[in-house]
Amino acid sequence: MDRRSFLKAGALVPATAMPKLAFAQSEFNPRQAEKWRMFEVTTRVEILVPGGTTRVWLPIPSVDSGYQKTIDNAWSGNAQVAKLVYDGKYGAGMLYAEWPDSVNAPAIELYSRFATRDRAVDFASRPASVEKLSAGEREFYTEPTEHMPTDGIVKKTAQDITIGASTDYQKAKAIYEWIVENTFRDPKTRGCGVGDIKTMLETGNLGGKCADLNALYVGLARASGLPARDVYGVRVAKSQFGYRSLGAGTANITRAQHCRAEVYLAGFGWVPVDPADVRKVVLEERAQPTTLSDPVVQAVRPKLFGAWEMNWLAFNTANDIALPNAQSGKLTFFMYPQAETAAGRVDSLDPDNFKYTMTAKEISA
Amino acid sequence: MSAVPRTHAVLRLIAFAVAASCALSAFGGELKPWSGGATPPLALRDLQGREHRLADYSGKVVLLNFWATWCEPCREEMPAMQRLADKLAGKPFAVIAVDFGEGAPRIQEFLKKLPVRFTVLLDRDTSAANAWRVKVLPTSLVIGPDRRIRYSVIGDLEWDSPAVEEAIRKLLPPG
Numbered sequence A: 001m002d003r004r005s006f007l008k009a010g011a012l013v014p015a016t017a018m019p020k021l022a023f024a025q026s027e028f029n030p031r032q033a034e035k036w037r038m039f040e041v042t043t044r045v046e047i048l049v050p051g052g053t054t055r056v057w058l059p060i061p062s063v064d065s066g067y068q069k070t071i072d073n074a075w076s077g078n079a080q081v082a083k084l085v086y087d088g089k090y091g092a093g094m095l096y097a098e099w100p101d102s103v104n105a106p107a108i109e110l111y112s113r114f115a116t117r118d119r120a121v122d123f124a125s126r127p128a129s130v131e132k133l134s135a136g137e138r139e140f141y142t143e144p145t146e147h148m149p150t151d152g153i154v155k156k157t158a159q160d161i162t163i164g165a166s167t168d169y170q171k172a173k174a175i176y177e178w179i180v181e182n183t184f185r186d187p188k189t190r191g192c193g194v195g196d197i198k199t200m201l202e203t204g205n206l207g208g209k210c211a212d213l214n215a216l217y218v219g220l221a222r223a224s225g226l227p228a229r230d231v232y233g234v235r236v237a238k239s240q241f242g243y244r245s246l247g248a249g250t251a252n253i254t255r256a257q258h259c260r261a262e263v264y265l266a267g268f269g270w271v272p273v274d275p276a277d278v279r280k281v282v283l284e285e286r287a288q289p290t291t292l293s294d295p296v297v298q299a300v301r302p303k304l305f306g307a308w309e310m311n312w313l314a315f316n317t318a319n320d321i322a323l324p325n326a327q328s329g330k331l332t333f334f335m336y337p338q339a340e341t342a343a344g345r346v347d348s349l350d351p352d353n354f355k356y357t358m359t360a361k362e363i364s365a
Numbered sequence B: 001m002s003a004v005p006r007t008h009a010v011l012r013l014i015a016f017a018v019a020a021s022c023a024l025s026a027f028g029g030e031l032k033p034w035s036g037g038a039t040p041p042l043a044l045r046d047l048q049g050r051e052h053r054l055a056d057y058s059g060k061v062v063l064l065n066f067w068a069t070w071c072e073p074c075r076e077e078m079p080a081m082q083r084l085a086d087k088l089a090g091k092p093f094a095v096i097a098v099d100f101g102e103g104a105p106r107i108q109e110f111l112k113k114l115p116v117r118f119t120v121l122l123d124r125d126t127s128a129a130n131a132w133r134v135k136v137l138p139t140s141l142v143i144g145p146d147r148r149i150r151y152s153v154i155g156d157l158e159w160d161s162p163a164v165e166e167a168i169r170k171l172l173p174p175g
Helices: A003-007 A135-140 A152-161 A168-182 A197-203 A213-223 A275-284 A295-300 B006-027 B072-087 B104-113 B127-131 B162-171
Strands: A037-046 A054-059 A068-077 A081-086 A093-099 A107-116 A228-235 A257-265 A269-273 A312-316 A338-341 A356-363 B043-046 B051-053 B061-067 B093-100 B119-123 B139-143 B149-154
Touching: A037 A054, A054 A107, A068 A081, A068 A093, A093 A107, A107 A312, A152 A168, A152 A197, A152 A213, A168 A213, A168 A257, A168 A269, A168 A275, A197 A213, A213 A228, A213 A257, A213 A275, A257 A275, A257 A312, A275 A295, B061 B072, B061 B162, B072 B093, B072 B162, B093 B127, B104 B119, B119 B127, B139 B162
Parallel strands: B061 B093, B093 B119
Antiparallel strands: A037 A107, A037 A356, A054 A093, A054 A338, A068 A107, A081 A093, A228 A257, A228 A312, A257 A269, B043 B051, B043 B119, B061 B139, B139 B149
């Protein structure tokens, strides 16, 4: 569908009213689904302090797979240049927009439509067919990145975690359980890592804003010889299982970014995991932080190894990405709106002053 | 597909904790004498747009602190940093807090809630943090009046404790 047709499509068919979920959780059990759900995410950007050439990059859904399909992207605004571009290494797609100095109020709005369906691996039975990894892909997904070394303490920790594990499944599960268990230790020294998993392990600070637990999972998996990757995205809807901490509570998803992880297991292909969300349930599902022994945590812990509820949009799997035409350096990951002006990179973690808002709605086919 | 035997898992966890705690004590929450090489340059702007260079602080002891508004231990040690600065008011001592990667609006909003009187500089592209090999926030360097780094601290510190204040005072030039 071309852009004009998309914009002329008129009012979107509104979602049928979602059943009201009580805050009590039902059994957390994402299943491999047949039915697709459709969503639209709108990202609105207004650069409050432009200067020189203003540039904006907005991530678009770039993961087409058995659990997500891109339907369309469209946009409107006053940019002089606006086009979809793709990173060459990871295929991460983005809307790139540019304004000359003469534009006082640069603004752009992106509408991304996509479909998702829950995914779950049945470890009790082997699937009939599994996506094969080429030798090149295997190397690609086991190599270190700038913020994800796989040697030194990362390698040593991975070896310690997986001692006694002889299959890919056992190694992957051991790493998952280790992260779930160890993020609740009180660190002796309080400090926040700035994205390097080696430092996370060295300081023992594995919580909150201070760590990207799923990057730690990917790093440890790669150090164990398991292909693994982060998948960067944003939550777009409530959890249908009633878990407040595992969904977007409102249509405003401006601060709902979340990254997940996948590990490739022989016989099963790419397996979804999310140890970071187990920790999120511990910290945020109850009014006060709870413990791993709480039934609400015990219900999700085994399920988040092997399943994802797809109330979440996957943008891309890019690491250390250089945005096209950017003057600033590479990004460790790309799941927030990005912008540059003559003054340099705009703070993408400050939506109120950037400024941007993101909203999501579920739509009917 | 059984899990790794429980006994082994527990022993591994204990061993890791012991090793980790050793590594952690080597990092700090304490003043660690510096052996990391020459002092990198520093030239950054403050919230009013004025440039500050480390060279401008020659003759003073400088507490150079890398922080961010989202970093809880960073926020929590700032009052102690201010108290230390107040205790050493009038002495050749300066506190410079370098913000890691954030924009002025966010920092200004933060400082309205936690006002400080020491210098805050912006490292928008984190190039200064990279030059100073900062991997954890907060990271602090205590620099002598001769511009040589004397101590490093990884993590938060009770800056106005008697022991820390004494160590800083010993670096002050006479007179």
